[in-house]
Amino acid sequence: MMTDNIASAQSTRGFDIASLCAAMDDLNASDLFLSAGRKPTARIAGIVRNLDAPVLAESDFQAFFKNHLPPKAWNDFLEKRDWDLGANVGKAGRFRLNCSFQRGNPTMAIRRIPSGNIDAKKLLISDQVLKFAEEPRGLILITGATGSGKSTTLAALLNHINKKFNKHIVTIEDPIEFVHNDICAVIDQREIGTDTNDYPTALKYVVRQNPDVIILGEMRDPETTQIAINAALTGHLVAATMHTVDARQSIERILNLLPEDQRDQVAQDLSMTLKAIVAQRLIPAKDGERRVPAFEILKVIPLARKVIARQDIEAIDEIIKGGSQGGLQSFNRDILRLYQNDLIDLDNALAAASNKDEFVLLAQGMETGIDTFRNYSADPDSGISIKKLLRDAIRYGASDLILTKGSPPVIRLDGRIRPLDMPTLTPVDTQKLLFSVLSFTQRAVFEEQREIDFALSVKGIDGENDEREFRFRVNGFFQKGAVAAALRIIPSHIPSTEEIGLPPAVASLYNRRQGLVLFVGPTGSGKSTSMAALIDKINSTRPCHIITIEDPIEFVHDHKQAIIEQREINSDTMSFQNALKYVLRQDPDVILVGEMRDPETIATVLTAAETGHLVFATLHTNDVMQSVDRIIDVFPSERQGQIRSQLAACLEAIVSQRLILRKDQSKGRVAAFEILLGTHAIKALIRDKKTHQIAAMMETSAKDGMITMERALRNLFEQGEITREELLSNCPQAAFSLLQ
Numbered sequence: 001m002m003t004d005n006i007a008s009a010q011s012t013r014g015f016d017i018a019s020l021c022a023a024m025d026d027l028n029a030s031d032l033f034l035s036a037g038r039k040p041t042a043r044i045a046g047i048v049r050n051l052d053a054p055v056l057a058e059s060d061f062q063a064f065f066k067n068h069l070p071p072k073a074w075n076d077f078l079e080k081r082d083w084d085l086g087a088n089v090g091k092a093g094r095f096r097l098n099c100s101f102q103r104g105n106p107t108m109a110i111r112r113i114p115s116g117n118i119d120a121k122k123l124l125i126s127d128q129v130l131k132f133a134e135e136p137r138g139l140i141l142i143t144g145a146t147g148s149g150k151s152t153t154l155a156a157l158l159n160h161i162n163k164k165f166n167k168h169i170v171t172i173e174d175p176i177e178f179v180h181n182d183i184c185a186v187i188d189q190r191e192i193g194t195d196t197n198d199y200p201t202a203l204k205y206v207v208r209q210n211p212d213v214i215i216l217g218e219m220r221d222p223e224t225t226q227i228a229i230n231a232a233l234t235g236h237l238v239a240a241t242m243h244t245v246d247a248r249q250s251i252e253r254i255l256n257l258l259p260e261d262q263r264d265q266v267a268q269d270l271s272m273t274l275k276a277i278v279a280q281r282l283i284p285a286k287d288g289e290r291r292v293p294a295f296e297i298l299k300v301i302p303l304a305r306k307v308i309a310r311q312d313i314e315a316i317d318e319i320i321k322g323g324s325q326g327g328l329q330s331f332n333r334d335i336l337r338l339y340q341n342d343l344i345d346l347d348n349a350l351a352a353a354s355n356k357d358e359f360v361l362l363a364q365g366m367e368t369g370i371d372t373f374r375n376y377s378a379d380p381d382s383g384i385s386i387k388k389l390l391r392d393a394i395r396y397g398a399s400d401l402i403l404t405k406g407s408p409p410v411i412r413l414d415g416r417i418r419p420l421d422m423p424t425l426t427p428v429d430t431q432k433l434l435f436s437v438l439s440f441t442q443r444a445v446f447e448e449q450r451e452i453d454f455a456l457s458v459k460g461i462d463g464e465n466d467e468r469e470f471r472f473r474v475n476g477f478f479q480k481g482a483v484a485a486a487l488r489i490i491p492s493h494i495p496s497t498e499e500i501g502l503p504p505a506v507a508s509l510y511n512r513r514q515g516l517v518l519f520v521g522p523t524g525s526g527k528s529t530s531m532a533a534l535i536d537k538i539n540s541t542r543p544c545h546i547i548t549i550e551d552p553i554e555f556v557h558d559h560k561q562a563i564i565e566q567r568e569i570n571s572d573t574m575s576f577q578n579a580l581k582y583v584l585r586q587d588p589d590v591i592l593v594g595e596m597r598d599p600e601t602i603a604t605v606l607t608a609a610e611t612g613h614l615v616f617a618t619l620h621t622n623d624v625m626q627s628v629d630r631i632i633d634v635f636p637s638e639r640q641g642q643i644r645s646q647l648a649a650c651l652e653a654i655v656s657q658r659l660i661l662r663k664d665q666s667k668g669r670v671a672a673f674e675i676l677l678g679t680h681a682i683k684a685l686i687r688d689k690k691t692h693q694i695a696a697m698m699e700t701s702a703k704d705g706m707i708t709m710e711r712a713l714r715n716l717f718e719q720g721e722i723t724r725e726e727l728l729s730n731c732p733q734a735a736f737s738l739l740q
Contacts, residue, residue, distance in 0.1 A: 015054055017064040017108075022092035024112050027051075028289065030147075031587050033545065033563055036061060036105040041563050043587065046284050046291045047543045048563045061106045077106070081573050082582040086113060086175040086191065096175050098585045101572035102565045103553070109586040116180035120156045123149075124292055124343075128327065129278055132299075133157040133239070134164075138275035139232040140239040141219075143250045145514065145612020147587050148280050149293055150241040151177040151217070157239055158215055161185055170209065172202045173217035185213075192217075199224040207231050216240035222257045229254075229266070232273040243611040245514075246331070246354075247277040247298040248316040249649055251308060256642035263311070271309035274300045281331065281612075283344050283352045292343050294334045294352060296320060299327025332359045339363070351513065384409075384422070386433045387458060392420065393489060394460035394470050399524065401472075403430050404484040414668050415524075415661055427482035434476050434485045445570075452476045453569075455490070455552040468492065473554055490554045491529070494536045500529060505675055505705025506655050510537040513589075515652035515678065516609035520621045525657050526671055527618045528554050528594075534616065535592060538562060544589035549579045551594050562590075569594075580604040584613075593617040599634050606631075606643065609650035623709060624654040624676040624698075628691050648687040651678035656709060660722050660730060670721050672730070674709035677701075710734055 020032060020040060029042035036058040040051045065074040068089050077083050083099040094113040101107065120130055132140050140157070142150045155178040161167060162185045169185050174192035181187075188211075196202035199216065200223040206214060207227070219225050219240045232238045244250040251270070258266050277298040282291040298304065298320055307315045320330050331354045339349040353359035389409050393401040398411035408422045425433075435443060437456055446452040457471045471490040476483065497507040509517050517534075519527040532555040535546060539562040546562050551569035558564075565586075573579035576593060577600040583591060584604070596602045596617050609615040621627040628647070635643050656674035676682065676698060685693050698706045710731050717727045717734075727734055 015056055015060045017056075017060055018068060018089050018092060020051075020053070021089045021095055021110060021112070024092075024110075030111065032108070032110040033565075033586075034061075034110065035102060035107040035565070037103075038105075038559075043545070045289050046282065048545050049543065058106055061108070082578055084175065084582060084585055086194070094176075094179055096177070098582060100567070100579075100582055100586070102547075102567045104568075104571055107565060111587070113175075113177055113179060116155050116159050116162075116178035118152065118156045118159050118178070120160065123152065123156065125153055125156050126295070128297065128329075129153065129295065130157065130160045132276045132278070133160045133237075135237055135275050137232065137235050137237050137273075139229065139270075139273045140237070140275050141242055141250055141277045142239065142280070143242045143244045143246070143277060144280045145245060146243065146584055146608075148282050148612060149291075150280065153278065153280060153293075154215060154217075154239060154241055155180070158187075158213075161213060162187065165212075167212035168210070169213040169215065170206050170211040171215040171217070172196070172199060172206065173215075174199070177217070200227060203227045203231070207234075207236070211236065213237045213239070218242065219254075222259075225254055225257050226266075229269050229273055233269060243607060244279070245610060245612065245649075246279045246296055246317075247320060248313055249610070250277050250279070251316060252313050252645055253642070255311065255313075256645055259638055260641065267311050268309055271300075271305045274305075274308065276300060276327070279331070281352055283335070283338065284348050285343055286345050292338060294331055294338060295329060296331040296334070297327060297329040301327065330354070332362050335359065336362055384425075384429060384433065386436050389420075389433070390458050390470075390472065390487065391460040393487070399489055401487040401489075402485075403433055403487075404479065405430050405482040412524075414665060415659060430485065431483040434474075434483050437474070438476075446476055450478045453552050455554070455568075471554075471556075473552055488524075492556075494532050494555050494557070495529065497533045497537060500526070500533055501671055502530060502533065503673055503675060503705065503707075505677060506530070506653070506673060507534075507537075509653055510534045510541070512614050512652050514609065514612050514614050514650075516605065516647075516650045517614070517616050517652050518619055518627060518654045519616070519657065520619045520624065520627045520654060521657045522622065523620070525659055527657065530655065530657065531592060531616045531618070532557075535564075535590070538590055539564060545587060546590040546592070547583050547586060547588040548592040549573070549576055549583065549594060550592070551576070554594075576601045577604060580608070584608055588613060590614045591616070595620070596631075602631055602634060603643070606646040606650060610646055614652075621656075623656045624674055625691065625694055627654050627656070628686060628694065644686060644689070648683040651683060651686070653677050658709070658730060660713070660716065660726050662721060663723050663726075670716060672709065672712045672716055673707065674712060675705060675707050677704055677706050679704055 027042055027044060029044050031043040033041045034056055036056050039055050040053050041048055042051055062074055068087055077099050081101055086094060086096055088094050096111045096113055098109040142153050144150045158180060162183045165184055167185045169187045171189045176189055176191045190196050190202055192198060203224060204227060214231060214236050216228060219228055219242050228238050228240060242250050244253050254270060255263050255266060279296040280293050283294055285292050304319050320328050335349050335352055338344045350356050389401060393411050396411060398413050400412040402410040403425060405425055405427045408424055409420045410417055442452060453475050455471055455473050457469050459467060460470050471492060473488045473490055476485045519530055521527055539557055539560045543561045546564045548566045553566050553568045567573050567579055576597060591608055591613050593605055596605055596619050605615055605617055619627050621630050631647055632640050632643050654676040658672050659669040660672055662668060662670050681697060685691060698708050710733060713727050713731045714734055716722045
């Protein structure tokens, strides 16, 4: 995949990233993924592919910043760690740059900002969609997952107006995606962060500039949504995008964004002003060289207006599916059209279909109603050695090493605490042991924040006398005024789903294309290992873009079929919520979030999961019921309706797991899994505030792969894997069933 531009980019001074940007058209690439220490990769026809180019160095990034960005941009990037901006790259044009760090190295996700003179027919955008741009006033919504082509369709609508009508058009974007030149219309393009501060402020003042058409890059918050609806009511044509996957969810999102006491009025306003919702998905074409759009179209006919006004949102799907009036089109019908026209193959058609069974019936003519990765080399000047302690933990096959004052060093074997035959540690000992593996910067952070998480590696000899490198996750903290630490061994080998005994219902989750998969359970229950096994399965089976956000990074993944970016909190980014905000702009297919710790992170995870990303995450709860309640209850009451709706829309599975000591203790521990799958019935219970009925539903849904923790533990007991004592210790309520 070498082009003249790529070949000429190499020089004695390094690799010219600008030349690589110029080569994107020749490569037919939508995105570039660049990282120091790795060869460039590109997304071509939706698939992430390696480019025939040399490994990039940090100096290549510095040179690019120096030549194409404002002065001090490099220093600003080093300070911010996450940065999203637009830039002109010589004759190559304008590009959107999402800059970040992963494993301590600079990375960039680059997307070209093309000309707004879009050939809608070439992109298979139908005249029916373009016709909506000729409305004199009202609201048009373009929805879909990240990377589904929403911005392209929005630009096509603008270009259609620009070629036919003498109008004043104002766009508000974050960032500008297409550059439009005046043809018939006068166009002002405003960029968030450069020309204005935020959407609500810009929209408030734009309305006073008397434009005929307002183009919004995204309706993302209550204030923007309210102003946009009001603008559409008062004579403006407003076209905007939303991160929702279909028409029903879009209407539901708008109503849930606003306070409950305003919803009746908003529903009335929306019913009067909404002209159309165009939801879209991009499907790999049969030729393997591009992706083609499939559209769900809701033209707001009188029946739809009545349904919206009375907030009967569930009826929207049936209105679209009916399709008896012009302007209504379901995803399945459009996907069938693409398949019948030989533009996509059957596998991709089924993967994209809203309901596979319904699609098959439709096709048959029927329908249904690192910086932290450093090698440890220094021992304390005197006294006890942490290197020896770590090696002892490795040799004994321990999972954890615990250091605290007033106790000898302690290891955890098969879930049980065992002290080493060593002297009791003093506060001086524990401080010296932890500080021996901290850099000066980390010491300062630890002394200020009184907590620290990081990872380190050390060579050791395991129980089979094999010498290799072992990695540890280290948590340092203070207790009773003295330093303490817990060090957990992270296996260097990523186990397969078969090796760790994941049930088929859980092991198959790697094949999902979007939604939320949540692993819950107490500390040390194997949540990270289960997620790593599923990520490795994805990495081994399909070319895609995976981004992990961890604190710290535990399992290190090599690039196989997928491209994997692993970002560590406090090294590559400042926080989970900050990283997630920018990760969504880096065009990932799969996102792993080490822990959902706060409402902001949970809200962003739900948004990512319902907008076309497959998201794996953990939560420190004991069971699936508690997990559902925790996600909803962490938000204030006025937001809980929206969160409940989002969770119901995106949930694929919640897996609660525990590690139980085997009956034959020499064989270690066995995992017990409680599994909740996001079936239609479960989603309805969540949406309708009937989560107390979930446990009963799980007990009757074994055929779907669901199982309660009590049933899972009883199965292990009946199979002779665990003792009666372990069963009752982990599930006291099982005592009654044993008596029956």
